[in-house]
Amino acid sequence: MLRSKRYSNVFLKEEGANPTGSFKARGLALAVTMAKHFGLKKLAVPFVLAWPAAGVFGAACALVFGFFCVRLTRIYFAMLTLAFAQIVWAICFKWNELTGGEQGMPEIPYPDFGWIERFGGNLPLLGGWRTAEYFYFLCTILVAASLWALHRIVTSPFGRMLTTIRENAERAEFIGVNVRRYELAAFALAGAFAGLAGGLFGIFNRGVFPDFAYWTKSSEVLIMTLLGGMGTFLGPSIGALVLILLNQQIVSYTEYWPLVLGTVLVVLLFGFPGGIAGAVGALSARLFRRARSA
Amino acid sequence: MLEVRDLVKVFDGFVAVGGVSLDAPRGSIGAIIGPNGAGKTTLFNLITGHLRPDRGHVKLNGRDVTGIAPHDLCRLGVGRSFQRTNIFPRLTVFENVQAAFLSHRGRGWNLVAPVERLYRDETLGLLESIGLADRAGEIAGFLSHGGQKQLELGLALALEPEILLLDEPTAGMSATETRDAIRLIERIARERGLTLLFTEHDMEVVFSIAERITVLHQGRVIANGPPNEVRRDEAVRRVYLGERH
Numbered sequence: 001m002l003r004s005k006r007y008s009n010v011f012l013k014e015e016g017a018n019p020t021g022s023f024k025a026r027g028l029a030l031a032v033t034m035a036k037h038f039g040l041k042k043l044a045v046p047f048v049l050a051w052p053a054a055g056v057f058g059a060a061c062a063l064v065f066g067f068f069c070v071r072l073t074r075i076y077f078a079m080l081t082l083a084f085a086q087i088v089w090a091i092c093f094k095w096n097e098l099t100g101g102e103q104g105m106p107e108i109p110y111p112d113f114g115w116i117e118r119f120g121g122n123l124p125l126l127g128g129w130r131t132a133e134y135f136y137f138l139c140t141i142l143v144a145a146s147l148w149a150l151h152r153i154v155t156s157p158f159g160r161m162l163t164t165i166r167e168n169a170e171r172a173e174f175i176g177v178n179v180r181r182y183e184l185a186a187f188a189l190a191g192a193f194a195g196l197a198g199g200l201f202g203i204f205n206r207g208v209f210p211d212f213a214y215w216t217k218s219s220e221v222l223i224m225t226l227l228g229g230m231g232t233f234l235g236p237s238i239g240a241l242v243l244i245l246l247n248q249q250i251v252s253y254t255e256y257w258p259l260v261l262g263t264v265l266v267v268l269l270f271g272f273p274g275g276i277a278g279a280v281g282a283l284s285a286r287l288f289r290r291a292r293s294a
Numbered sequence: 295m296l297e298v299r300d301l302v303k304v305f306d307g308f309v310a311v312g313g314v315s316l317d318a319p320r321g322s323i324g325a326i327i328g329p330n331g332a333g334k335t336t337l338f339n340l341i342t343g344h345l346r347p348d349r350g351h352v353k354l355n356g357r358d359v360t361g362i363a364p365h366d367l368c369r370l371g372v373g374r375s376f377q378r379t380n381i382f383p384r385l386t387v388f389e390n391v392q393a394a395f396l397s398h399r400g401r402g403w404n405l406v407a408p409v410e411r412l413y414r415d416e417t418l419g420l421l422e423s424i425g426l427a428d429r430a431g432e433i434a435g436f437l438s439h440g441g442q443k444q445l446e447l448g449l450a451l452a453l454e455p456e457i458l459l460l461d462e463p464t465a466g467m468s469a470t471e472t473r474d475a476i477r478l479i480e481r482i483a484r485e486r487g488l489t490l491l492f493t494e495h496d497m498e499v500v501f502s503i504a505e506r507i508t509v510l511h512q513g514r515v516i517a518n519g520p521p522n523e524v525r526r527d528e529a530v531r532r533v534y535l536g537e538r539h
Contacts, residue, residue: 152405156404156407156409157401157402157407158404160409163382168382168383173364174374175394175452176368176397177402178365182402
């Protein structure tokens with residue numbers, strides 16, 4: 001059950017590729033997916049259509065918001081994405097007919113796994129599981145596929161162009177990179193994967209609520225990224241895993257989880273700016289060097 | 295090839311460039327000199343679209359390119375280097391030049407191909423010609439200052455430019471490095487038949503390779519012509535002697 005929450009890393013990751021550090025992009029895209037989900041239940045669209053639709057819708061919204069956001073830089077960029085996220089949250093909160101308002105949308109159904117029972121029920125490994133277990137495996141597969149797709153993108157020429165923008169946007173312009181257009185594309189991609197993540201989360205959580213669109217949810221994802229290691233491929237996934245494990249462990253001892261989280265963050269920012277992945281990388285480099293010189 | 299007419303740029307009432315005109319005919323090697331603050335870099339930034347001029351125009355092969363975005367100008371055959379070294383410091387030397395190839399040849403929107411193999415030969419060939427072949431795997435930011443300048447030249451050359459604009463290509467170099475760099479630039483310009491326009495403060499460098507020299511002072515052209523003429527020019531002597539004493 002725990003690991004199935006990992007889908008949330010997917011959208012985290014794109015951030016690493018996202019040159020300007022558009023931390024809020026996924027926040028709003030996540031919110032958007034929620035909206036998508038509300039629609040989903042009413043129309044009772046099957047999962048195979050609804051899930052990709054969540055990605056497409058996430059990308060489309062990110063395109064619209066991104067159109068404005070990439071025109072700004074740094075703190076202004078961050079503030080504008082936050083503003084958009086708040087707008088989306090307000091919509092989720094107030095538009096009762098579509099989003100259920102304050103109450104959100106409880107009882108999001110699981111995808112239909114009946115066909116597996118019908119066709120694979122007699123096979124040794126398939127069949128006889130609970131719906132939640134089927135969904136867990138479905139998530140694992142989809143998350144793995146998403147990670148694969150993202151890895152492909154990061155190591156593609158497009159990914160390289162994004163890296164040049166992160167490294168030196170001025171110079172990137174002067175090797176012929178249309179910086180804004182690439183940033184917008186990265187934004188939309190981040191939105192797409194955030195949408196896909198949100199699509200899974202809504203089902204996993206058996207409901208979607210305006211809270212998910214609130215900025216604290218976005219900051220959670222940001223914390224996962226910091227914890228795992230910004231600018232590394234698997235860092236955010238590791239961060240998500242560790243954060244969720246930590247949360248579960250600590251909440252059973254004490255009610256001061258935010259206090260612990262804050263302390264962890266401070267230690268992290270000052271002691272290990274590269275996060276877990278960065279620290280492990282540095283450690284292994286040191287051990288390797290020692291082994292070689294010995 | 296490049297035609298600059300009456301460019302003006304004013305920053306908060308300060309006239310950085312006050313009506314500069316110059317020409318760079320195809321295949322020529324031209325230098326822009328002048329004391330610090332004469333407006334050389336501003337002029338460059340106006341030509342390459344970093345800044346929008348308040349007046350005047352820039353034409354490239356007869357086409358008006360005034361204030362055009364740098365990424366578009368690149369496609370029209372303009373390569374440039376910067377005074378303060380401007381590379382992608384955390385990528386390797388190879389990746390730097392390869393990125394320029396990818397971008398220039400329009401492969402940047404490919405989301406699926408593995409990047410490592412693309413333009414491998416072109417990149418290595420170019421690194422060879424600028425003398426960085428044995429450094430291909432090094433992180434660019436760890437190269438010596440001279441090495442980084444060389445790499446920047448490589449970034450510009452990957453765009454297969456017709457005209458190369460170099461802003462102080464030897465800034466911060468030692469005497470030996472300067473000599474090597476100039477030799478390299480001159481060789482490449484001649485080999486590829488490039489038009490070269492550069493700014494420089496080292497007079498020796500300028501007089502050794504430039505065919506035409508434009509002297510800027512306080513944002514205006516005070517002399518323009520072949521080295522011998524400029525060397526004898528009264529106004530130029532005054533500006534330079536005035537600066538040194």
